[in-house]
Every structure is written in structure tokens, then in C-alpha cells.
Amino acid sequence: xxxxxxxxxxxxxxxxxxxxxxxxxxxxxxxxxxxxxxxxxxxxxxxxxxxxxxxxxxxxxxxxxxxxxxxxxxxxxxxxxxxxxxxxxxxxxxxxxxxxxxxxxxxxxxxxxxxxxxxxxxxxxxxxxxxxxxxxxxxxxxxxxxxxxxxxxxxxxxxxxxxxxxxxxxxxxxxxxxxxxxxxxxxxxxxxxxxxxxxxxxxxxxxxxxxxxxxxxxxxxxxxxxxxxxxxxxxxxxxxxxxxxxxxxxxxxxxxxxxxxxxxxxxxxxxxxxxxxxxxxxxxxxxxxxxxxxxxxxx
Amino acid sequence: xxxxxxxxxxxxxxxxxxxxxxxxxxxxxxxxxxxxxxxxxxxxxxxxxxxxxxxxxxxxxxxxxxxxxxxxxxxxxxxxxxxxxxxxxxxxxxxxxxxxxxxxxxxxxxxxxxxxxxxxxxxxxxxxxxxxxxxxxxxxxxxxxxxxxxxxxxxxxxxxxxxxxxxxxxxxxxxxxxxxxxxxxxxxxxxxxxxxxxxxxxxxxxxxxxxxxxxxxxxxxxxxxxxxxxxxxxxxxxxxxxxxxxxxxxxxxxxxxxxxxxxxxxxxxxxxxxxxxxxxxxxxxxxxxxxxxxxxxxxxxxxxxxxx
Ligand SMILES: Cc1ncc(C[n+]2csc(CCOP(=O)(O)OP(=O)(O)O)c2C)c(N)n1
Numbered sequence: 001x002x003x004x005x006x007x008x009x010x011x012x013x014x015x016x017x018x019x020x021x022x023x024x025x026x027x028x029x030x031x032x033x034x035x036x037x038x039x040x041x042x043x044x045x046x047x048x049x050x051x052x053x054x055x056x057x058x059x060x061x062x063x064x065x066x067x068x069x070x071x072x073x074x075x076x077x078x079x080x081x082x083x084x085x086x087x088x089x090x091x092x093x094x095x096x097x098x099x100x101x102x103x104x105x106x107x108x109x110x111x112x113x114x115x116x117x118x119x120x121x122x123x124x125x126x127x128x129x130x131x132x133x134x135x136x137x138x139x140x141x142x143x144x145x146x147x148x149x150x151x152x153x154x155x156x157x158x159x160x161x162x163x164x165x166x167x168x169x170x171x172x173x174x175x176x177x178x179x180x181x182x183x184x185x186x187x188x189x190x191x192x193x194x195x196x197x198x199x200x201x202x203x204x205x206x207x208x209x210x211x212x213x214x215x216x217x218x219x220x221x222x223x224x225x226x227x228x229x230x231x232x233x234x235x236x237x238x239x240x241x242x243x244x245x246x247x248x249x250x251x252x253x254x255x256x257x258x259x260x261x262x263x264x265x266x267x268x269x270x271x272x273x274x275x276x277x278x279x280x281x282x283x284x285x286x287x288x289x290x291x292x293x294x295x296x297x298x299x
Numbered sequence: 300x301x302x303x304x305x306x307x308x309x310x311x312x313x314x315x316x317x318x319x320x321x322x323x324x325x326x327x328x329x330x331x332x333x334x335x336x337x338x339x340x341x342x343x344x345x346x347x348x349x350x351x352x353x354x355x356x357x358x359x360x361x362x363x364x365x366x367x368x369x370x371x372x373x374x375x376x377x378x379x380x381x382x383x384x385x386x387x388x389x390x391x392x393x394x395x396x397x398x399x400x401x402x403x404x405x406x407x408x409x410x411x412x413x414x415x416x417x418x419x420x421x422x423x424x425x426x427x428x429x430x431x432x433x434x435x436x437x438x439x440x441x442x443x444x445x446x447x448x449x450x451x452x453x454x455x456x457x458x459x460x461x462x463x464x465x466x467x468x469x470x471x472x473x474x475x476x477x478x479x480x481x482x483x484x485x486x487x488x489x490x491x492x493x494x495x496x497x498x499x500x501x502x503x504x505x506x507x508x509x510x511x512x513x514x515x516x517x518x519x520x521x522x523x524x525x526x527x528x529x530x531x532x533x534x535x536x537x538x539x540x541x542x543x544x545x546x547x548x549x550x551x552x553x554x555x556x557x558x559x560x561x562x563x564x565x566x567x568x569x570x571x572x573x574x575x576x577x578x579x580x581x582x583x584x585x586x587x588x589x590x591x592x593x594x595x596x597x598x599x600x601x602x603x604x605x606x607x
């Protein structure tokens with residue numbers, strides 16, 4: 001769990017200001033390494049979807065969201081719902097490093113008695129705004145939170161992060177209809193579009209092209225292009241688009257790679273939730289270290 | 300006869316809207332049936348018609364509940380219990396969120412619409428969920444009391460409502476104590492009635508009294524938490540129990556009673572009135588209930604058999 005001093009200095013710096021794209025890239029690489037280490041160590045958990053969202057959640061929590069780790073229930077905080085709750089290791093790594101609980105808790109992931117449950121629990125883990133795990137719930141809950149903001153005159157944002165497999169659930173499309181009916185402000189659906197589900201590729205399991213057209217047809221304001229969900233500069237540009245004028249609610253599609261960072265795991269449904277064995281760990285880890293070093297050098 | 304339970308519930312929702320600014324109401328395109336439309340008319344900003352999408356509605360309510368609101372979701376009991384099960388279990392109950400799940404047209408009360416609309420498994424489903432409280436009001440006044448009670452809780456409550464008008468029972472000022480309510484004291488047999496079967500039980504008890512069978516009648520709106528001690532006190536005295544419910548006999552009110560008594564190590568004679576693990580059908584409400592064993596006459600006969 002040891003992060004190097006450069007990463008530590010970025011975490012310290014974050015207390016005062018949002019981080020730049022390059023700084024975010026370093027953090028995301030470091031967090032991805034942490035996820036890989038813990039998932040290997042624990043022999044349980046979901047690597048593929050945790051890795052594919054590393055830059056997205058890092059950018060949200062270290063550049064954009066207004067939150068207060070010392071007061072996780074602050075009424076005016078921005079909300080985040082990890083609709084693809086199996087990526088819990090990603091969220092826990094982010095929350096720990098953002099200061100909600102000690103990073104020393106991370107190795108307890110999925111242990112009996114740990115507050116780090118298999119899937120996120122808002123009753124157990126500080127900073128988790130909504131328990132998830134059963135797919136398909138996130139957007140409906142997000143619509144409810146955004147409507148609550150409207151009713152109470154608050155200005156907080158609600159971000160929902162979903163995978164395309166999560167979108168297979170019909171409930172998501174119910175929520176899209178409701179979102180288009182009430183048009184709650186500051187509700188953003190972010191899609192981690194890695195095109196690989198549990199059993200296979202999206203095209204084999206449930207083709208969704210064109211996702212953008214589907215959201216448009218349901219009356220959402222969809223970002224005019226897909227952003228690169230591993231390029232922190234591009235993610236920051238998507239944030240700029242979120243801030244631009246335009247109808248609510250908004251949706252953004254991010255092109256990502258499942259299992260990103262370990263070449264032989266990338267794009268493979270086999271690495272959706274398989275334990276990381278020692279051999280794959282030994283071969284994969286140097287790639288993640290090299291990526292982190294590359295990004296540190298580019299600072 | 301009181302006013303129809305749905306009318307009483309809808310009017311109470313609107314009334315409580317004045318005193319409870321945190322109260323928001325959601326419906327799934329049946330607000331003119333559930334009568335939540337009365338609230339919608341009075342408080343249009345706090346009313347959300349979610350369309351025919353019960354699952355989404357429950358989770359939207361959950362989102363509102365995490366931000367300080369106390370939502371009441373309305374739809375037909377059968378569709379809430381079946382199409383919203385995952386949302387009620389994994390979101391409302393798991394997170395102990397203050398959301399009132401108001402199941403309209405419970406039991407066979409949507410009688411003419413037939414089996415597809417008759418809710419005979421909702422109590423079994425709802426009571427199986429950790430953190431959920433389950434209330435089945437026996438008349439319109441109890442429905443109002445159930446709503447007042449539920450809005451004072453910090454977690455989820457399921458209220459199983461009836462569509463129709465039914466005889467009024469004596470008011471129970473202690474409703475919110477969640478106890479067994481004794482409507483008639485007796486010594487020979489305990490009749491534990493759930494929901495609208497209570498008035499049938501009272502009528503049966505009168506008939507039986509004339510025959511020398513002195514029945515104790517309990518109405519038990521709180522299926523969960525169940526007042527096992529209160530029930531046991533009566534059964535210890537009478538040694539016989541008949542449970543009555545407008546629901547399948549599998550997993551519902553009768554099951555809750557016998558589970559509780561088993562833990563009290565009581566031995567007693569028992570019979571259960573309810574839907575006998577089958578699907579029901581179309582018909583006029585009273586005739587339909589009677590066809591499935593839910594009438595004062597049928598109940599009296601079951602008591603006679605039990606006391607034989
Ligand atoms: C309701 C429900 N059904 C099935 C599952 C099992 N499951 C977990 S993840 C997953 C596939 C998810 O795919 P996607 O949303 O694209 O996630 P990602 O590829 O980003 O990890 C499935 C089927 C579940 N968690 N919930």
C-alpha cells in the first residue's frame with residue numbers, strides 16, 4: 001500500500017486545489033497499482049471494471065467533486081453512485097486516498113468484519129453515497145438525488161457511473177425516461193464504455209450501438225463525442241462540456257479498455273472477476289509500475 | 300361502512316402534506332386508483348408520476364430519501380412486491396431508508412381484474428426482508444394510523460392497503476404500539492385476524508357466542524414486528540388458534556404467528572384460513588372472498604371444527 005513520495009505530495013497538494021491532467025494521470029496510475037496489489041493479495045474482487053474506470057473516478061474525486069471527507073454526510077456535497085458496484089476496489093482506493101478512511105484499511109477488502117464489503121455499502125464505508133452491487137439501479141437513484149437537489153434548492157451535482165453491461169438492465173431505460181421527463185439539473189450519467197461484460201464482449205452478449213443515439217432518442221443531452229476515459233486531459237474536457245450551457249440531464253460516453261494497464265488482461269472478459277493469480281501478478285505488475293513511472297516522469 | 304380505504308389513505312396523504320414538508324409522493328400511473336392523486340393535486344411540486352415503471356420509482360424514492368425526504372411510493376401491491384422487489388430489498392431495506400411502500404389493491408380487493416392483479420404473496424415477500432416493517436390495516440382508520448406511524452419511522456415500512464370500503468372497527472388509540480389489539484375477549488379459542496378479515500372474525504364470534512363458543516378476537520395489523528408475546532398470552536389462555544388472512548397461507552401472516560408461537564414453546568390446536576396455495580379469479584369482491592373461504596360463515600365453521 002506504500003505510495004511513493006511524489007504521489008504523497010500530490011495527495012497533500014489536493015487539499016488546496018484541484019489537480020492538473022498530468023497530476024491526475026500519476027494518481028490514477030498509482031491507484032490502479034494499489035487495486036492490482038490488493039486484488040491479487042485478497043484473491044477475490046473485480047479487476048477488469050475497476051481498472052477501466054481508474055482515470056474517471058480519480059478525475060472526479062481529485063479534480064471536480066465538491067466533497068468533504070471529514071464530513072461524509074455534508075448535505076451540499078456532490079454525490080457519486082457507482083452503478084457498476086463490482087468495481088468496488090476502485091471506489092475504495094479512491095475514497096481512502098481522498099481521506100475518508102485510512103489506506104491501511106484497503107488490505108481488509110472483502111474480509112469478514114471489514115467495512116470494505118464485496119460491493120459498496122453506504123452503511124459501512126464512509127464516503128459511499130449509495131450501496132450498489134445489483135446492476136441497473138444507479139441511474140434511478142441518481143434521478144431521485146437530483147430531484148431532491150431541485151426540491152431543496154441545493155446546487156450539488158449527482159454523478160452516476162455505469163458500465164454498458166449495467167445498461168442491459170431495463171430499469172436504466174426507465175430511469176432515462178424519467179430523467180427526460182423531469183430534466184433535473186446537474187445530473188450526469190457517465191458511461192465507462194469498455195465494451196466487455198462478464199461473459200464476453202458487448203457485441204456477443206448484448207449489442208448496444210449506437211449508445212449515443214439511444215440516449216439522444218430518450219431525450220438526454222449527450223456529449224457530442226465520446227471522450228477517452230484513460231486520457232485525463234480528455235476527461236477534463238468532458239468536465240468542461242458538463243459545465244457548458246445545455247439541457248439536462250447530461251450523459252457522457254467514455255471509451256475505455258477493460259483491464260487497462262496489463263496487456264494480456266486488456267479487453268478480456270476472463271479478467272472481469274477472476275482472481276489475479278501469482279504468475280499473472282508477477283508478469284502484470286511491472287507493466288503498471290512502468291506506466292506509473294512514465295507518468296511521473298512526464299509531470 | 301367506512302369510506303373506502305384508498306380514499307381515506309389518499310386524503311390522509313394530502314392532509315399530512317401540510318404538516319410534513321419532507322413528505323414526497325410517487326406513483327406509477329395509477330394515482331387515480333391509489334388516490335395519491337389527491338396529494339398530487341395539493342402539492343404538485345412534491346408529487347412525481349413515474350409512469351408504469353415501479354422498479355425505477357422505488358429507487359428514485361430511495362435517492363430522495365438519502366437527501367432528507369420521506370417518500371411514499373404508491374402502486375398496486377402486487378406490482379410493487381414483484382416488480383420492485385430488488386429495489387425494495389437491495390436499496391430500501393439494505394440501507395434502512397425512510398420510504399413508505401404503499402401497496403394499493405391488496406389481497407383480492409381488485410376483484411374484477413382477476414388473478415393478475417390480486418396480491419396474495421406480498422406479505423410473504425415483504426416480511427422476509429430484513430429492516431422492513433409490515434402493516435396490514437383492518438379498516439380505513441387503521442390505514443390512516445399506519446401512514447402516520449410509518450412517516451415517524453427512520454426506515455422502510457410496507458403498508459398493505461385495500462381498495463374498498465369495509466365495516467368500521469372500534470378505534471385503537473394504541474395502534475402505534477405495534478401490539479396485538481384485542482377486540483373481543485373470550486376463553487375458548489383465539490381468532491387472530493389480519494387486515495380486512497377482522498370484521499368477518501368479529502361477525503363469526505357473535506354467531507359462535509350464541510352457540511356457547513366464547514372466542515377471543517385479535518386484530519393484528521403489525522405482521523412485522525409481530526407482537527408474539529401478546530399473541531402467546533391469548534393462545535396460552537385458550538389453547539386454540541385460528542389465523543385469518545387475505546393472502547396465501549404460505550409465508551404470510553399465519554406463518555408469522557406460528558413461527559412466533561413455536562419460539563414460545565406453546566402447544567395448541569391450530570388452523571389457518573387464507574388462500575390455499577392456489578391462484579384466485581375474477582368476481583364480485585365479497586363473493587370472491589367467500590369462494591376462497593374468507594367469510595364470517597366459513598370462519599365460524601372452521602372455529603367449530605377447531606373446538607370440536
Ligand atoms: C442484477 C445483476 N445481474 C448480474 C450481475 C452479475 N454481474 C456483475 S458485473 C456483470 C457485467 C457488468 O458489465 P459492465 O456493466 O459493462 O461492467 P464493466 O465491464 O465495466 O466491469 C454482471 C453480469 C449483477 N451484479 N447484478
